[in-house]
Amino acid sequence: MKQKSASLNTLSLTLDRDSGVSLQEQIRRKIVDGIEAGLLPAGMKLPSSRALSTALSVSRNTTAGAYERLLSDGHLISRDRSGVFIREDVESLHPARVSGSASRNGAQAWRDRLTFSGDGQMQGALAPDWEKYPFPFIDGPFDRSLFPVGEWREASRSAMAVSEIDAWTHDAGDADDPMLIDELRRKVLPRRGIAARHEEILITTGAQQGLHLITELLVQSKSVIGIENPCSPELRMLLERKGARLETFSIDEDGLEFDPERLRRCALLFTSPGRQRPMGVSLSQARREKLLDLADETGLVIVEDDYQWEAGFAFSDRRALRGEPGGENTLYVATLAQPLSSAVRLGVLVAPATVIRAARTLRRITARHPALSIQRTFAHMLAMGHYATALRRVESAFANRMIALRDALNHYLPKKVSILTPQLGVTAWITGPPEMDVARFTKAAEAEGALIEPVAGYFDGDAPTNVFRLGVSSIEEEKIREGVAVIAKALRDSLAPIPPEKAPDKSKSLNGAALKEACSGATLLCKTVYGEPCTITLHRDGRMTGTAGFASEDRDTGKWWIEDGYWCRQWNEWAYGETAKFLVVVSGDRMQWLNAEGRLIDWAIIERSKAGNSKKLQNT
């Protein structure tokens, strides 16, 4: 990346000519930033656009255009014959004085006050750095290759048309976008066999918000609530917070094990009949009918989580439980637009009008409605048929990936593992040999760059130690075979008796230019002692930045350098801010740090830049 600096009085601008942002826009932003940061004080005179263009070696049009826009936006003012100045009253927008940063003390005092710490319950949470691993066999996010960029852009443009803006800038209180509701009623819900009236539909930010609203509305302390075991840890957290008594139902190949006696005791049953969350099996037709009959007879309220229905729907002719004859009283939640992933965050709750009415008020006081601009944009995707197109693409990609996964498992781990779910989906539920220790295996796989999903977080009580999940929603087809080979090796390694502590090969430690080259610009992935993801970037200029935590909430900066063949580092706050030095051995995707005696102290995965995307993310 080439950069050019130009300094002109107090106005110092650095332009990045390789950036996707136009030079004019870069100049504009830098000046706005300067004003906001107080570097360009109110009333200050700016150089003429001609002088600035010379200093920056850009065309006069570029600087003049930037000034023109800044003037019309009110950031600058122009005075006849005397030039262009920073707006005078801009100062009132600045803080008079910024008070000291918040105290770092008192964390324990806050922890004592909290009714819910959220700590230690995040096993199921997605690590923000998953995309940086070469083989992310995880479940949930859909990889970017499936994001319908062109279609979303086009829908955005439609929603931005003058005639449309009125619709989504109108604050209609608690109402959702009527166009989206109509599209859902006509095109989406019928695919699941569901007919619903306008007043039976609430737009949510995803299935999870639907489950939250239902829990708040219908679960009381000591209510007897049926859940599946395993089930999503988020649902269990919601119910535990309400003080519900949980009645758990295990899962076999036909879905939820039907136990009429215990079901009769429940006020509500939370179930995922289409694709069990997380095992992926479907509830058999016989059990569906029995369940609906029992609900009809006893008044049991069924809450249906239509988990990942968008992935591979075309391969199933099974309707939602709510769409079955007799299923009208089922409360239905689903995430919508999953290929649009976290960019969009939409879902739907379908329930009797009385329930929707209360849920709407509750949504109002807990989160308000999902942004109408998003609702309208997604409505346009539906109207233009782009959603159907995107789903078809997703379905066919997933079908191919699942076939690739099964072929690879069959080739690399024959007779070692078995896949539960016969039908196609996004995730395979895999049982390994009885002597397997899933914790060791997970760690071993990660050391080779493969993320697999242990399942303990899904279980109430003891979880099997030889079961794990492999998801294909985030890994491209062509990487599956190599990934499974890596997993197979990790599985064999973890099954072998624990080897005596072998000293890593100190003689292979890097030196001089090779050491510098290996470290410069490297991004390293590791885990903290709390099991949280941690990413460290060694910048070429000797700076070092680190982020840790599931939400990258812990951050630090520091420096690194090379001294006598040792890699040295010092964080500002982490590791007590102390200096430390290590020998470095690079082996495959792994960087190992050894002490002077050659003993392995720590290791990390070297990020493989994935389609060139990951690097860019660092700079945002």
Add this chain to the structure above:
Amino acid sequence: MKQKSASLNTLSLTLDRDSGVSLQEQIRRKIVDGIEAGLLPAGMKLPSSRALSTALSVSRNTTAGAYERLLSDGHLISRDRSGVFIREDVESLHPARVSGSASRNGAQAWRDRLTFSGDGQMQGALAPDWEKYPFPFIDGPFDRSLFPVGEWREASRSAMAVSEIDAWTHDAGDADDPMLIDELRRKVLPRRGIAARHEEILITTGAQQGLHLITELLVQSKSVIGIENPCSPELRMLLERKGARLETFSIDEDGLEFDPERLRRCALLFTSPGRQRPMGVSLSQARREKLLDLADETGLVIVEDDYQWEAGFAFSDRRALRGEPGGENTLYVATLAQPLSSAVRLGVLVAPATVIRAARTLRRITARHPALSIQRTFAHMLAMGHYATALRRVESAFANRMIALRDALNHYLPKKVSILTPQLGVTAWITGPPEMDVARFTKAAEAEGALIEPVAGYFDGDAPTNVFRLGVSSIEEEKIREGVAVIAKALRDSLAPIPPEKAPDKSKSLNGAALKEACSGATLLCKTVYGEPCTITLHRDGRMTGTAGFASEDRDTGKWWIEDGYWCRQWNEWAYGETAKFLVVVSGDRMQWLNAEGRLIDWAIIERSKAGNSKKLQNT
């Protein structure tokens, strides 16, 4: 609106040549709709693009372009030499059979199950039809003239750039957009005097979600919680649902009345020191210092709702309580981007890292994070300086409106009313004469087309009967004088002794062509007996559609016609589906319905189309 029909075998297309949507796009959408609805079955052959262009009288390019796109999207397939067909496997996307609509019975059974009905607590809720009234003096939504359309479009385009899409399509678990966090830290929070680290910031869907998360995290059953009286009904609902014991503090001209004894008893205090919600006064400097001292001494947790800080911020040099020296332990919530209204839905929670960490997990299980595409688009608005520009526009508009409001009140209601808040804001808290009955006044004002805000919903216990609010966030400056004149008349009417039931003037009832003309195409605004808004549209073709409820959740259709000088109507479900007939008198903005004896049965406001927008909304 001219329309052209063309029918060609089973493919029947109606194009709207006056629509903003291109003819090619219209053809595309109709075909997609036809496929989705099952009208165009899988494998059906379509007419050639040439035949279709002739039948529709459009150019060949238009039809060919539509087909091309449908082919590339996979909706159609082309077979060599035999033509274009509906895709074969499309059928699997259709519901095999749509089950009957949900039972309309059992509403009472559901109501019995609910822990929270949401009924009767919606006084503060915004009616979706507020924009249709000529004089909406309500608080909350910003009118569309203030929406920075151009700036939002530009920011959207930036967020859609190829280099950017990677950032917001990456599912980073619970993490917010780092660019938005950076912009907030640098440009937004410092305006309130707040310095916050990355891990002390959580993005929410608005202040209300912040309050919800804090309530869930820190309020237990029987916790003693301080709130202001009056305060927002949504906050009171949240606290009541948690079983908190509320300690209420009244408000005077210096803000919250400081009562150390009772404050000491509270675990938390919810307050809006910047601009009290709903009265608008600011907490005095002396009380701020006392409050922070007391919190420091007793460990009282202060939750600061920075209500409407964006409106008129430049006119105040007061910082947020969290930005005061010693305010670092205050939990701070605010809505962001209010000029972008419900389209965007963003807010921020600033709190110690320990609290943010728990709040993030709670956000995960209740609603997930706000859509990243929105977060990134708003970040670009900040980066480009558009947000500052938009806020300046808003501030200056509001300042002018408040001056216009005070001038008009002074002119039309001298000595009748007094305005509490001296400083500029968005809403005036107005005290009328002691004999005033705010319920009658509200009704009288509405009958003249003016929406004012009664304040009973904000009070815990008895509310004053002579206080109301007039907001200017939603009414343009040039309408304020006329609106206040209307309000003054309504106030005088409501103060006069109730007149003996006068028969409306039956002799003025409309007849024949005049009656038909008055009704055709009219949109009528009224209230149901539950006080919910109700909108009825009398279509020119004799159809009639109605929506009622705060979220337009109750809908019906019917027909209307004219018979012997009577206006007759029949709903499908409303009013028991019975036919009724009335004489009609139109007086100003009001339509009155009389029975044959000339007795007034009901009335409604005739919607004044506002900038031509409202009509369009009907059709979305």
